[in-house]
Amino acid sequence: MSKVIVGNFGEPASALVFSADGAQATLNSKQVRVRMLAAPINPSDLMAIRGEYSKMLDLPAVPGFEGVGRVVESGGGLFGRWLQGKLVSVLPPSAGTWQSDLVVPTTSVIPLPSGMKIDQAATFFVNPATAWLLLTHVTKPRAGSAIVLSAAASALGRMLLRLAKSQGLRTIAVIRRTDQEGLLRELGADATVVYTGDPQQEQAALHSIQVAAAGRPLQFGFDPVGGKTVGLLVKSLSAGGKLVCYGTLSGQPAEVSPRDLMTTGKQIEGFWLADRMAGMSLISKIALIRRLSSLVAGLLRTEVSAVYRLADIKEAVTAAETPGKSGKVLLTMDETSLPTRR
Ligand SMILES: NC(=O)c1ccc[n+]([C@@H]2O[C@H](COP(=O)([O-])OP(=O)(O)OC[C@H]3O[C@@H](n4cnc5c(N)ncnc54)[C@H](OP(=O)(O)O)[C@@H]3O)[C@@H](O)[C@H]2O)c1
Structure with missing residues (x-):
């Protein structure tokens, strides 16, 4: 029984x-035991470890909001018994996927196709569901219109780009480093704009976004950065456009001029997957999971840059926050299913 523990934020x-070390927890009739195989290191996990996330960890805690494993024991019940032996995506009610064995309610696992690749199964839900909901439910951009998104080289940004492209949208990718421009073009971005939040870059960045829209309405923007990037994206939208804020990567409060909202009918809206899921009917959740199952190997795939053992957690979290990393950093709990890779 191995695990990663956070004792103090x-x-x-x-x-x-x-x-x-650690003893195995016992099961009640509504729980299953999952032998974990792999889990991603997501920005939300790192915020939770810092004590800065909307869901506070109850310390001491095992972090990790998602992962993949195999159900090895059921506490009972029809569904629990059916789950036995299945490959599952695990979304614990609080956290806890960064360990080898985990007891969770049967409602916290999603059965996956047995042949799904372990790296894609580890990242099955959080980012793919967010990308899908942002582009098909929270907003519904008209085919032929343009969208602008920041942190476009992130795992989620890449999903948004591919999905938007498949919907016939023109995509403008805002990033903070020039060395990602080629990659983003390959991913299908119609234009790339480099903006680091430096006020001196703002006018040129705004101009580049407007030129890149090529006369199409810029109805929607998507921002997980915060700070000055929010102000830039709001300015760049067409009148009546909407910016969806879904992250706080810069740690900075959104800097936006009220005038840019007052005079143009533009709006800013927040999105949080946990909240959205809590308000969804069972039928909508099942439909969402079916949709993700068909897309995670393609449009909603995750590029992986490195895989670490739990024992190497300190190097793993450092790699996960290294600027310009080429993909998601994963933890492996079973090297026969997912070998380490650096
Ligand atoms: N609201 C929700 O429900 C929800 C759900 C899922 C994800 N998210 C959010 O979506 C965002 C992306 O997640 P992910 O898993 O795709 O991340 P990721 O793959 O780990 O990538 C992180 C990205 O953030 C960029 N970044 C970090 N700090 C930045 C800063 N100060 N300014 C600009 N860019 C910065 C990095 O840029 P470089 O490449 O330049 O280093 C990198 O591309 C996160 O904020 C996450 O919390 C929100």
Whole structure:
């Protein structure tokens, strides 16, 4: 039984400790035991370890909001017994996927096709569901219109780009480094704009976004950065456009002029997957899961840059926050299913 523990909130590389001890928890009739195979290191996990996330961890805690594993024991019940032996995506009610064995309610697992690749199964839900909901439910951009998105080289940004392209949208990718422009073009971005939040870049960035829209209405923008990027994206939208804020990567409060909202009918809206899921009917959740199952190997795939063992958690969290990384960093709990890779 190995796990990663956070005892006190702080910087992940110092706050996290690896432990190889621990007794197995017992099951009640509505729970299953999952032998974990892999889990991603997402920005939300790192915020939770710092004590800065909307869902606070109850310390000491095992972090990890999603992952993949195999059900090895059922506490009972028809569904629990049916789950036995199945490959499942695990979304624990609080957190806890960064460990080898995990007991969760049967309602916290999603059965996956047995042949799904483990790296894609590890990242099955959080980013793919967010990308899908943002582009098909929260907003419904008209085919032929343009969208602008920041942090476009993130795992989620890449999903949004591919999905938007498949919907016939013109895509404008805002990034903070020039060395990602080629990659984003390959992913299907129609234009790339580099903006680091430096006020001196703002006019040129705004002009580039407007030129890149090529006369199409810029109805929607998507921002997980915050700070000055919010102001830039709001300015760049067409009158009546909407910016959806879904992250706080810069740690900065949104800087937007009220005048840009007052005079043009533009809006800013927030999105949080946990909230959205809580308000969804069972039928809509099942439809969403079916849709993701058909798209995670394609438009909603995750590029992986490195895979670490739980014991190497300090290096893993450092790699996950290294600027310009080429893909998602995963943790493996079973190297026969997902070998380490650096
Ligand atoms: N609201 C929700 O329900 C929800 C759900 C899922 C994800 N999210 C959010 O979506 C965002 C992306 O997640 P992910 O898993 O795709 O991330 P990821 O693959 O780990 O990538 C992180 C990205 O953030 C960029 N970044 C980091 N700090 C930045 C800053 N100060 N300014 C500009 N860019 C910065 C990095 O840019 P470089 O490449 O330049 O280093 C990198 O591309 C996160 O904020 C996450 O919390 C929200």
